[in-house]
Amino acid sequence: MRQHRSRRQLGLFWSRQPYPKLCGKSQARAHISMATWRRILARNTDEFCRNTTIHGLKYINNGKLRSSDRVFFGVAMLAVVSMAAYLIHDAFDKWNTTPVIVGIDPELTYITNEPFPAVTICNLNQALSSRVAILANDTAAYAMLQVLCRRKVDYQRVSEDRTNWEEFITNISQPCQSMVIDCRFGADDYECARMFYPIVTDEGLCCVFNMLHPRYMYKRSASFSQRNMSLPKGYQAVNWHAELGYRRGAKHTDSVLYPRPAQGTGESLGLSLTLDVQADAYYCSSSSSIGFKIALHSPNESPNVRETGVLLAPGMETKLRIDPAKIRTENHLRRVHRKYRRCLFRNELKLRWFAHYTQRNCAAERLSGLLLRHCGCVSFYMPRLHRNDTICSVGKRECVQRIRFRTSEAMEECLDDCLPSCFDLTFNTIAYSTKLSHDGLAVTNPNLRVNFSDAYVERNVAVVNMYFKDQSFRASKQTEFIGFSDFLSNVGGLMGLFLGFSFLSIAECLYFALIRPCRTCSELRQLQQQPQQRPPVAFHATNRAFVPGSINYISPSKWFQTELARPRGLNYNYNHPA
Numbered sequence: 001m002r003q004h005r006s007r008r009q010l011g012l013f014w015s016r017q018p019y020p021k022l023c024g025k026s027q028a029r030a031h032i033s034m035a036t037w038r039r040i041l042a043r044n045t046d047e048f049c050r051n052t053t054i055h056g057l058k059y060i061n062n063g064k065l066r067s068s069d070r071v072f073f074g075v076a077m078l079a080v081v082s083m084a085a086y087l088i089h090d091a092f093d094k095w096n097t098t099p100v101i102v103g104i105d106p107e108l109t110y111i112t113n114e115p116f117p118a119v120t121i122c123n124l125n126q127a128l129s130s131r132v133a134i135l136a137n138d139t140a141a142y143a144m145l146q147v148l149c150r151r152k153v154d155y156q157r158v159s160e161d162r163t164n165w166e167e168f169i170t171n172i173s174q175p176c177q178s179m180v181i182d183c184r185f186g187a188d189d190y191e192c193a194r195m196f197y198p199i200v201t202d203e204g205l206c207c208v209f210n211m212l213h214p215r216y217m218y219k220r221s222a223s224f225s226q227r228n229m230s231l232p233k234g235y236q237a238v239n240w241h242a243e244l245g246y247r248r249g250a251k252h253t254d255s256v257l258y259p260r261p262a263q264g265t266g267e268s269l270g271l272s273l274t275l276d277v278q279a280d281a282y283y284c285s286s287s288s289s290i291g292f293k294i295a296l297h298s299p300n301e302s303p304n305v306r307e308t309g310v311l312l313a314p315g316m317e318t319k320l321r322i323d324p325a326k327i328r329t330e331n332h333l334r335r336v337h338r339k340y341r342r343c344l345f346r347n348e349l350k351l352r353w354f355a356h357y358t359q360r361n362c363a364a365e366r367l368s369g370l371l372l373r374h375c376g377c378v379s380f381y382m383p384r385l386h387r388n389d390t391i392c393s394v395g396k397r398e399c400v401q402r403i404r405f406r407t408s409e410a411m412e413e414c415l416d417d418c419l420p421s422c423f424d425l426t427f428n429t430i431a432y433s434t435k436l437s438h439d440g441l442a443v444t445n446p447n448l449r450v451n452f453s454d455a456y457v458e459r460n461v462a463v464v465n466m467y468f469k470d471q472s473f474r475a476s477k478q479t480e481f482i483g484f485s486d487f488l489s490n491v492g493g494l495m496g497l498f499l500g501f502s503f504l505s506i507a508e509c510l511y512f513a514l515i516r517p518c519r520t521c522s523e524l525r526q527l528q529q530q531p532q533q534r535p536p537v538a539f540h541a542t543n544r545a546f547v548p549g550s551i552n553y554i555s556p557s558k559w560f561q562t563e564l565a566r567p568r569g570l571n572y573n574y575n576h577p578a
Contacts, residue, residue, distance in 0.1 A: 041513075044513070046061060047512065048508065051508075053500050053505055053508075054499055056077040056080070081498070087494050092487070095486075095490075100478050100479070100481055102327075102477070102478050105474055108474060109324075109326055109472060111264075112261060112471075113245065114245075114262060116259070116261065116271065117297060117322060117427040118301070119208065120208045120209075120295045121179065121196075121206060121209075121292055122201065122203040122292065122309065123174050123204075123277060124285040124290060125281065125283065127173060127283040132283055140393075147397055148169070148286075149283070150286065165200075169205050169380070176196045177193070180274075182273070183195075183272070183274070186263035187263065192209070195232075195258075197209075197229050202306040202379075206305060212239070212240065212259060216355060217355060220384065220387065235258045238258065240299055243346045244346075265467065266467055267319070272464070274461065275464070277314045277461075280460075286306075291311055291313045292311070294309060294312055294320075296466070297427065298425050298426060312462045313462065315460075315462070316433045317462075317464075318431055318462070319467075320466045321430045321432070321467065322429055323427070325426045325473075326425045328422075328423060329341075329423060329478040333479075342419055343421060345422045352365060353384060362418035364382060365383050365385060367404070371392070375392060375396050376396075377392035379391070379400055422478065436462070438454040438457045441457060441461065
C-alpha cells in the first residue's frame with residue numbers, strides 16, 4: 001500500500017487491468033491514461049521550446065518573463081511567420097507559373113549544319129491568257145477562274161461544279177520550267193531549276209525549292225500537284241526536323257541530301273535565280289502589280305505566301321540577306337505543363353494532315369476544321385483532315401471568306417491549341433533592290449540559254465540572290481527560370497532568415513513530438529509490469545523534499561516520472577546519491 005500511495009503521490013495515473021492467463025503464462029497489459037499522455041507531451045513541448053533553434057519560442061515559453069513580454073514575442077513571431085508565408089507563397093507562384101526563361105544559347109550554331117530555307121515563288125499572274133481564252137462565261141471553269149482572280153462571280157449563271165481545283169489550276173498556270181529560267185545553288189549546282197516543284201497555295205500555283213519530300217511532309221497522300229515529284233539521280237530525301245536535325249551519318253554519304261544544307265556565306269554559296277514573269281501572257285494578277293511573290297520558310301512547314309510573301313519586281317535585281325533564328329528547349333522542360341512552358345515538343349500533338357508539328361501547320365489544320373464545321377468543305381489549298389473531305393465549290397466562296405476573315409474565333413482556337421514549337425527554325429530576310437542591266441545579266445548568268453532583248457529584260461526578267469551573311473549564329477534557348485533546387489533554396493533562405501528554421505528543426509519536431517513520447521510510454525509500460533521495483537524518485541508531500549534513487553543514468557521514462565511529480569519551477573539534481 002505504501003508503494004501504491006507513493007505512486008499516487010508521484011502523480012503517475014496509470015492502471016493495471018486484470019489479465020487472463022494465456023498458455024499458462026501471465027502477462028499484465030498496462031494502460032496509460034490520457035492525462036499522463038497530455039503531461040508527457042506538455043513536458044516535451046516545454047523542453048523543445050527551451051532547446052530548439054527556432055527563434056522566439058524560448059521567450060514565449062519562458063515562465064520567468066512577464067506576460068506582457070511573452071505577448072510581445074508572440075505577436076512578433078506571428079508577424080514574422082506571416083511575412084515569411086507571404087514571401088514563400090510568392091516564390092512558389094513564380095516557380096509554378098513562370099518556369100521558363102528564354103536566353104541565348106552559349107554554343108554557336110553553324111549554318112552548314114542547318115538546311116537552306118525552303119523557297120516558294122509564285123507568279124502574281126493567276127492564269128496564262130492563252131490557256132483560258134476558250135472558256136465560256138457560263139461554265140464552272142470560268143467561275144473558278146474569277147475566284148482565282150478575286151473578281152465577282154454571278155452564281156446564277158454558273159453550272160454545276162465538277163472540276164478538280166488543283167488540276168484546273170495546274171493546267172492554266174505558268175509551269176516552273178518556264179518561270180525559273182536559270183538557277184545556281186552554291187558553287188557546284190548550276191542546274192538547280194530542276195529542283196523546283198509545283199505546289200498549290202493560296203496564291204495559286206507556285207514553285208517550291210528545298211521543302212521536305214511529300215512522303216515525309218504529309219501523313220496522307222500528297223496533293224495532286226506533288227504526286228509525281230521525284231528527285232534527280234544522286235539525291236537522297238531525308239526526314240529533317242528542327243528538333244532532331246539531320247540524322248547521324250547522313251552527311252557522310254555519297255548522295256546529295258534533300259533538303260539541301262546551307263553551303264556557306266555570301267552570294268557565291270547562296271541561291272541565285274533568274275525568273276521570267278511573261279508579262280504578255282498575263283490574264284489577271286492576285287494584286288495590283290506584275291511580278292513575283294517569294295517566301296522563305298522552314299523545310300517542314302507549309303508556305304504562307306499570300307500573307308507573308310515579299311514582292312519581286314521585273315527589271316530589278318533583288319538581294320535577300322537571310323537572317324536565321326532558331327529556338328531550342330532543354331529536354332527536362334517536358335515535365336513542365338505546356339500551359340506554363342508555352343511550347344510543344346514534336347511528339348506532344350499529332351496533326352492529321354502534316355507529319356511534322358509546327359505552329360503554321362497546326363493553324364492551317366485548325367482553319368480547315370473551322371471550314372468543315374461551318375461550310376462543310378475545305379478550300380483547294382487547305383489540308384484535308386479526312387479522306388472524304390470535299391473541296392469548296394464556287395458557291396461556297398462567301399462562306400469561306402466569312403470564316404477565313406472572322407479572325408476572332410480562329411485566333412482563339414489557334415492560340416489555345418497551336419502553341420509554338422519548342423524547337424523551331426525560321427528565316428527572316430532583309431531585301432535590297434536595284435535596276436537590272438541587260439549586259440550585266442549576260443555576264444553573271446553565262447548558262448542562260450535564251451537571248452533576251454533589253455526591252456524584254458526590263459519588262460519580264462527578275463533576278464534574286466539569297467545568301468547568309470555569317471557562318472554561325474546564336475540560337476535562343478529555353479531553360480528553367482526557377483528550378484526545384486532554386487525554389488528549395490529560396491524557401492530555405494526565407495525560413496532561416498525569419499525563423500532560424502532548417503532541416504534539423506524538422507528532426508527536432510519529429511523527435512520531441514513522436515519518437516521521445518512513444519519511447520517514454522513504452523518504458524512506462526515496462527515499469528508497470530514490475531510492481532516490486534522501487535521508483536527511482538519519491539516525493540514527500542510534507543517537507544516537499546525529493547528522495548532520488550541511486551541511479552547514474554536517467555532514462556526518458558524515469559525523467560518523465562520525476563518531471564511529472566515535481567512542482568512547476570522547482571529544479572533538483574536527478575543523479576543525487578540516495
